[in-house]
Amino acid sequence: MSDRIAPREAFGKTLVRLGEENPNIVVLDADLAPSTKTSYFRESFPQRFIPVGIAEQNMIGIAAGLSTLGFIPFATTFACFASRRVCDQVTVSCAYPRLNVKIVGGYVGLFVGKNGATHQALEDIAIMRSIANMVVIEPVDATETERVIEFACNYDGPVYLRIGRDPMPQIVPQDYKFQLGRALVLREGKDVTLISSGAMVEDTLKAASLVEKEGIDARVINMSCIKPVDEEIIVKAAEETGRIVTVENHNIIGGLGSAVCEVVAERYPVRIKRIGIRDVFGKSGTNEEMKAKFKLRAEDIAKEVINFVGR
Amino acid sequence: MNKKPVERKKLEEIANRLRIKVVKMIGKSGFGHAGGSMSIAEILTTLYFYELQVDPENPAWEERDRFILSKGHAAPIFYAVLSEKGFIPEDILLTIHHPDSPLQCHPDMRLCPGVEASTGALGQGLSIAVGMALGAKLKGKSFRVYALLGDGEAQEGQVWEAAMSASKFKLDNLLAIIDYNKLELSGKINEVMPLEPLYDKWVSFGWHVIEINGHSFTQIINALDEAKKIKGKPTLIIAHTVKGQGVSFMEDKVEWHAVSMSVDQVKEALKELGCPQEEIELTLSQMKEE
Known part of the structure; x- marks a missing residue:
């Protein structure tokens, strides 16, 4: 810690x-x-x-x-x-x-x-x-x-x-170089791609480990640059993994999930599942309480991924 | 100050030419903010031909004074004065409002030389001016910053945020002018949302306030000179004006905020402003080309 x-x-x-x-x-x-x-x-x-x-x-x-x-x-x-x-x-x-x-x-x-x-x-x-x-x-x-x-x-x-306000573990490599419009693959995978940003990346990585136990090989992408978005990494994920799940600490309308949908719909249509706040306002509480209430814990994400991939 | 003596007659001629250009632009475009352009003809003339240290040959000159037209909808007369000063060629004035013209309906600092800030969404220009004046202080520069606001614009809350901050930062290099023509788009200021007591409000926000007739060159010049002597606080000039000033059928009429003008109206306005007959004929023929 x-x-x-x-x-x-x-x-x-x-x-x-x-x-x-x-x-x-x-x-x-x-x-x-x-x-x-x-x-x-x-x-x-x-x-x-x-x-x-x-x-x-x-x-x-x-x-x-x-x-x-x-x-x-x-x-x-x-x-x-x-x-x-x-x-x-x-x-x-x-x-x-x-x-x-x-x-x-x-x-x-x-x-x-x-x-x-x-x-x-x-x-x-x-x-x-x-x-x-x-x-x-x-x-x-x-x-x-x-x-x-x-x-x-x-x-x-x-x-x-x-x-972000709260402590995060080291996610990117120490020698990481940021490039405008470029995202980072944190974990390779071939069955589904999980795309996230900010605080949700940690839980998304944990979710990828959880679904691995169910035999699902999930790619994880850190999409820190939301605009301009890395179209190529999204299209490649659509082509190679066939399904995409976005995980965001934002309304699912207009945020990262929307940005990914726009690229996929125009360039390589595949099914997408958006995980985030489903067009409702938030509540007072700790981060853990928020994640539990809005189903953003690693286990919630994993459950959605398993349902989505259908195994 | 390397001020040349100004001939009152010359300023009057320039202000009149600005008004003629405004009528021609609005006539040709078929649209434009007439009333609030006409009310600031003397103010802009005095700023550009008496006060501002600017160089049309080098619009990006670092030491230049900065002028921000916060009431960006008065763009027609702003473009007129920029052409009169030599920032833009006169022959592009009639391209106003065209999609490919540098003369957009509201001033665009990236398209039009001499424009220091993109304005038009009312209430924002004074904050930008505060940033420039504060930046000048931080960099130890001696240029001055000027912002011209509409009266209705002072109904925006951001104006008062900016007013509070200019006085806190002791921006004596900042001068704001309010074009107090007493009308806004939908009616009389006093009926829509009164500003009074305007003088007391600005004084209470920590500004030095000067109240003048905004059509009197003598009073504008005296106020600008007085502002330079004030140390430790910003100055506001409340300029009492008449919306549509100079064209009698527009004067003090709320209907002439943003308008299209008929051929007859253009003819009448240009005639009243003493525009030569051949120029009137040319303008009318250009209107019919569309």
């Missing part, structure tokens, strides 16, 4: 490391620095830390203005506010003119402490994915988070980063 690290921790520390090298990195905070871990940046670079108060719309506009002067602004808040609250500001002030603004949503999906439905972001990927010019990334673990933040600093354009 000791080697589990929260993506938000890696995010906060990576920002400090990159901030030392690059004086153009600035961080905007809508009164959640201790939660999003931009508090580390605040301690290291108080002059480049911009607290805007609980005013997310203004934060996005300020970030847009700063970016026109060559700054690389990271506008940070919870994912629900970073998407729902500021949808128009992100669209018109940032994405339309393709400004170099990084929008960071912390506390993602169902896993938001015990904050419940109002603070759960089950729509953020759907919102961000449908905005032209936006890149959407949900890194899975600390290592990938570091690589993704480095990428975001070097990429000239708007990026939405979905950064």
Whole structure:
């Protein structure tokens, strides 16, 4: 357990490391620095830390203005506010003119402490994915988070980063390199492909081990880059395994499952099963309570996979 | 300040030419935001021909002043002043609203030189201006940032978030102007959603506020000069204007917010603005080409 690290921790520390090298990195905070871990940046670079108060719309506009002067602004808040609250500001002030603004949503999906439905972001990927010019990334673990933040600093354009709150084990290899639009096969398999992102990847890997006992050889893909999505790895999975299951910490409408369906439907139709939150609002509770209530535990996923594959 | 003495007559001529260009653009396009363009002719003229340190030959000049038209729907007169200043050629003005034109209905910073922010969704421009002014302070730059807002726009909550932050960050390099023409799309501001007491509101948000007649060059110039002397806080100019100013049948009429103009209306408007007869004839023939 000791080697589990929260993506938000890696995010906060990576920002400090990159901030030392690059004086153009600035961080905007809508009164959640201790939660999003931009508090580390605040301690290291108080002059480049911009607290805007609980005013997310203004934060996005300020970030847009700063970016026109060559700054690389990271506008940070919870994912629900970073998407729902500021949808128009992100669209018109940032994405339309393709400004170099990084929008960071912390506390993602169902896993938001015990904050419940109002603070759960089950729509953020759907919102961000449908905005032209936006890149959407949900890194899975600390290592990938570091690589993704480095990428975001070097990429000239708007990026939405979905950064998990809770500790994750090491999922990607230590020498992993993030590439825009490229996913990673975590486990090879020929009977079915499980595609997931963020916090659900751990349970999806466990589910793959569980179904193996039933004689099902499942491939597992970490789809951290949700837009642009890795079409080739999806088509290859459809061709080689014939069936795909998506597992996401998001409404099954508009998120990762939808992104995969779009590619498969257009390029290589096969059957797909989407696992996620089935168009309902969440509840207060621990992560384990959420997973149990919304049938997102490894055993729930395994059961769905077994039913789907039909063995 | 390397300010040249400005001839009042020259400013008046420019403002009038802007209005003529607006009528021609809206006439040719068959659509456009007329009223809220006309109300800011003197303000834009004074900004571009008295105040702003900008270089049309080098629109990306790093030290330039930044101007943001937060009320992006007044794009016709914004494009008119950009052509008058030399940022864009005059002959593209009549392409306004065409899908392939750099002159989109609302200003697009990626398509049109001299446009500093893509605006049109009301309420967003002042926040962007705050970001620019804050960035100037962080970088130790001395340029100034200007934002022109509509009055109805101040009904957006984001404007007040931005107002609060500009004063917190002590942005004395930021100047906002409100085009207070008292009308919005669906009716009178005072009936739709009153802004008063507007002066007191901005003062209470920590701004230095100057109230002027937005059609008086003297008052605009004096307010711009006064704003530069204010230290430690941003300045707001509340410019009392008349929507549709300069074309009598448009003045103070809510119906002239976004319009198409008939051949007769274009003719009458251009005549009133003193447009030469041959130019009127040309405009009318261009309208009939469509």
